[in-house]
Amino acid sequence: MTSEPDTAVRLVVADGIGVLRLARPPVNALDAAAQEDLRRAAEEAASRDDVAAVVLYGGERQFSAGADIREMAAMSHSAMLVHAERLSGAFTAVADIPKPVVAAITGFALGGGCELALTADYRVCADDTRIGLPEIALGVIPGAGGTQRLSRLVGTGRAKRIIFTGAPLGAAQALDIGLVDEVVPADQVLAASTAWASQFVGGPALALRAAKQAVDLGAGTDLRSGLQIERALFAGLFGTEDRSIGMTSFVTAGPGRAGFVGR
Structure with missing residues (x-):
């Protein structure tokens, strides 16, 4: 399109x-x-x-x-x-x-x-x-x-x-x-x-978004503030379906086998 x-x-x-x-x-x-x-x-x-x-x-x-x-x-x-x-x-x-x-x-x-x-x-x-x-x-x-x-x-x-x-x-x-x-x-x-x-097609879209935010926002501030940004984004991902899929897949089937859904 x-x-x-x-x-x-x-x-x-x-x-x-x-x-x-x-x-x-x-x-x-x-x-x-x-x-x-x-x-x-x-x-x-x-x-x-x-x-x-x-x-x-x-x-x-x-x-x-x-x-x-x-x-x-x-x-x-x-x-x-x-x-x-x-x-x-x-x-x-x-x-x-x-x-x-x-x-x-x-x-x-x-x-x-x-x-x-x-x-x-x-x-x-x-x-x-x-x-x-x-x-x-x-x-x-x-x-x-x-x-x-x-x-x-x-x-x-x-x-x-x-x-x-x-x-x-x-x-x-x-x-x-x-x-x-x-x-x-x-x-x-x-x-x-x-x-x-x-390589990112079908990947964990919300985690990729959070990773980009953490790096970009952290680069413009001091280390302590950057760590606070990272903690908040990290914890926020525990409310996503992709986090559950990724960790469950790791435990049951090993790394690299998760099928993410972007939610």
Whole structure:
């Protein structure tokens, strides 16, 4: 099942996997309309029971070259105050999908494209990918989560070096610092990403949701508060049918044999 074909971001669902497909050629520049399409598609993927995991994909040639600079160049300060909130909100909608999300990165993932990849839980990129945050060369800084998500992922020192210089990284460099998790030949990116997402189909959806919440919420607070978040989410799962299924199956049949129902 596919969302409206004339949108810049389409949700295509098959076999439990929802593919958020960027479709604004030639380089998937994310203008205001594309950002709104991204938000709507992300919210749909989050709400659908037939979507167990999500793949962010820009196509065989490009992930995304970032924001539409021509559009932004004409904006005043007051206009950007409004636009920046919408931009950040669209990317946050992807980050907030309560399911495993993998970015399938081909070609360039620059500026907003890199920031979109940072909203994912796992990143697979092509061996010829170039990824980075070049906004400094435009006299601005990343405005869709780049300064925050990158520093949390790779550390403040590495994040500052990437942001201050604006220089893109190759796939090997990105893998070395943990910016991406897996590097494969370009023609295998979508298959590898789909394989990673497929392992969660039929899995314990509520436990996966809780695990993602625990990590994401805990990362933004101190250890003591993070442990409180973890305890509450852990205990809450004891009210679910999946917890009963999982533990009963473990006791009677051993690990890895539970048939979860998502309740």
